[in-house]
Amino acid sequence: MRGGSNNLIGLLVPEISNDFYSTIAQSLSQVCGRHNYRVVLSLTGDDGDNEAKNIRELVAAQAAGLIIVPAPTTRRASLQLLKQIPHVQLLRKVSGLDKIWFGIDDRDAITEAVEHLVSLGHRRIAYIGGSEALSTGVERREGFVRGCRTAGLDLADCAIHTGPPERQLGREAFDTLLSAKRAPTAIVAGAFNVAIGIIECVEARGLTDIPSVVGFGDPDWFAWWRGGLTTIRPPIDNLATSCALWFLDQLGDRQSKGLSLVEHSSVVASTLIVRASSRPVGPGRSVK
Known part of the structure; x- marks a missing residue:
């Protein structure tokens, strides 16, 4: 070279x-x-x-x-x-x-996911996504908060878990949310690996009744998992x-x-x- x-x-x-x-x-x-x-x-x-x-x-x-x-x-x-x-x-x-950048409208993507869940009657919605060390983490978290506020949700009922956008975060945060006294009825994943971690947690525990989930990314098999994963497809x-x-x-x-x-x-x-x-x-x- x-x-x-x-x-x-x-x-x-x-x-x-x-x-x-x-x-x-x-x-x-x-x-x-x-x-x-x-x-x-x-x-x-x-x-x-x-x-x-x-x-x-x-x-x-x-x-x-x-x-x-x-x-x-x-x-x-x-x-x-x-x-x-x-x-x-x-x-x-x-x-x-x-200042040359090609990217995704991260805020609007997450806000749309929240709006979809609110339209289904959800009021306790949680978010699991990348940390604010990443520009994508900042913007996706802002999109979640904006969606909750616009819908008039009580932010105290809308838990936010952030960290390195890895499968471990998805597994651990999902497990924590399920154990909460007021568990969310819906969860938005703010990263692809986070969505995978959530799915891994569900399958490892053999859960049959889980909150509504919105993933991030859309590999072919997302359409097959338990009738299909609702997801954000960039x-x-x-x-x-x-x-x-x-x-x-x-x-x-x-x-x-x-x-x-x-x-x-x-x-x-x-x-x-x-x-x-x-x-x-x-x-x-x-x-x-």
Whole structure:
């Protein structure tokens, strides 16, 4: 890779077991391949030091540019290194990087989920999502609070659990919520892995009567789980494709005309897919 290569695009993501990031990697690879660029995949594990190491290696390899899902704690070294190379932020955004970002309207997506549950009669709705160390965590939490306030819900009855957006958070928070004296009648997941964790908890405990659940992301099997999981479906493939096409076009202008990348933001709306896991609130609920 070291030798004047200029057709490499670095893609930095936390992981690829998450359906979001594997879809992004595949879509970007396909688009870049059609334009004679190669995608180099780097997994950061959401670790700031690992992120800096990967950026340093890609800069040294003279990659043409980077597409990055920033870690929660992006290091100062990363910010300095990224000044040396064109880059785009994807899904998440942090200050200090170029103001070029492609992402999801996270607030509206979560607000719509709350509105859906309120329309079914739910008044005690809980939220499990990423921490405020992530821009997505901040915006999705704000979307939940906004939805509850707009519906006139008592926020004291609307529990919020946040943390690293991993399966463990989904499992532990869901278990805690079920054990509460006033358990919620509905729960919104604010991250893909959180939704998986909730499902794992339900299956591990063999629960037959659970709150209504709205997930996040939509792999094929969500449609099969217990009659189908109601979920927020972001257009990840379209987002990744439009990001790649815009970035490659900008890189072409930079190489041929000496132009700098222009500031740009692109926000896409998600779709709420309604299935069996969200249902009208009943007169009572027991957990078996």
